[in-house]
Amino acid sequence: MDNTPPMQKIIALYLERELPRINAFLQAETDRLDESVRPPIQHVLAAGGKRLRPLLTLLAARALGAEGDKAYPLACSLEMLHSATLLHDDILDEADLRRGRKSAHIVFGRSETILAGDVLLALANRLVADYGQPRLTAILSEAIMRTAAGEVKEIANVRNTELTNEAYLDIITGKTAYLFQAACECGAIIAGSGPEIEQAAHDYGLYLGIAFQLVDDALDYVSPSDVSGKPSGGDLREGKLTLPLIGYFNSLPADRRAELEARFRDNALSEVETAAILDEITRLGLADRTREAAGKYAERAREALRSFPDRPEREVLDAILHYVLARQK
């Protein structure tokens, strides 16, 4: 008997059909690149990932009546823009692994990877230009600017214990949600939806993106059932303040809070203290509270979806909201 929940099944069916086509398009477009720049680009794209952004573009475009294969180049541009930011991020973070494989800059060199990211940004722009709708370029350029600004703010606020919930939301909206928003809004535009529906697609993408990042931040404080039984606590170790940790500091009595915040700011927490904080965050249910916050944004996204016409793709977009809220990794 098939026990897959119906929502996940809807997405799975859609992915089964669409993922090979998205991947084939990405392969064909990058095969045409100069061989000097191709390897890091195909490396980051081959590492897989959820292909969530191109899927959103496809779904929004079709939910709103775009015909046939029109949306593939645009959808794939979104994955290229996202992958370009990953190539650059890996250098920022000095991350050695990406999606379980060695990062491009470790395999191909830092300079080659920075330049490959630039090529991927430009390739995405070139594909989008072919639609003959300069608004698409404007929206995607704006999204890239905001994504970069979000990342800069995140870096600037590492170990800043004065980061408020609002400033945290501003950071995650920047670094994650604007590209989701652009993915959906651009899909609506090529479907020729008109301003109201475009705004609805924009809102759906924006709120979905915020929910997605909130769940991501919650997952960092949750025990993965399949591995060690311990949460990774990567954000805590890296000095990144997210909602669970902000909530934890807020829960402490003033003295204890001042002391612990000072040690966190100075990157002076011992492994024992770190483990204790992770335990406390679990005990206080702060990861779950972060998921609840995500749920509120998902609800706003769902509301935006109500103005979409009644097509099967609307159901898939709705199922994606469930998937994003429920995901365990």
Added chain:
Amino acid sequence: MDNTPPMQKIIALYLERELPRINAFLQAETDRLDESVRPPIQHVLAAGGKRLRPLLTLLAARALGAEGDKAYPLACSLEMLHSATLLHDDILDEADLRRGRKSAHIVFGRSETILAGDVLLALANRLVADYGQPRLTAILSEAIMRTAAGEVKEIANVRNTELTNEAYLDIITGKTAYLFQAACECGAIIAGSGPEIEQAAHDYGLYLGIAFQLVDDALDYVSPSDVSGKPSGGDLREGKLTLPLIGYFNSLPADRRAELEARFRDNALSEVETAAILDEITRLGLADRTREAAGKYAERAREALRSFPDRPEREVLDAILHYVLARQK
């Protein structure tokens, strides 16, 4: 008495009028950016530079009949694209200085500088999108891809003594000439010039760009009269093969050549040997021969210019060819 040669005077007069306007536009556009990303961007733009690319766009557009202020956003986009590559290049080269000032990544950090480069690429795209002519975006995106590919090939060929003249030309066309070409071609497009004149603008920019880089490479082997009396030989020290050095290796008897190339490949040349090579390159007039090669490309650029209508800006474009060939720094 004013002894300035007439050609330089033409450019100087044009620059006097246009530079403040270009700079004011760049300032106004970057003032609007999120303050988190603004500092490295305004740093690299404030460092000055020749503003050659925006000037070419303005001149091409006006030479071909574009009206009034139409060309400024496009022209400034070219400077933004160029500056974005500079921000990323400084990290590639680990260069501490840029145009005599500390590089952005030294002042603001590496991550912030990579992201600032991404913002500048996106800002340029957004400005170009406002023209409503997707071809501009396509041409500029193509130019950025080729610029990056040229840089990757340059890095891949450091200390590669088998680099041929043709491969060297391919590298400098990529890393320098395509952006010059795009600057001129896009200027022609917004003037509504039609395919033939657009091709002429394209050719003028391409050949000017090759000539510009050849002269740049020649200057690296020429004694600057105002400082030490010694050429910097930066390219030789960094293992970069350019026309003067390729010509020098070609001039040696086989034994001597094999020995010296091996030491160059191994980065094992002593300071005395390096100085001797620099002297020999001067003695053999190889920097001058590189300038002569530049002259041939400038001649092709001049030919392309013949199909431009007889307007004052055509004279300035012609004067720029003289300036590029004659420049001493």
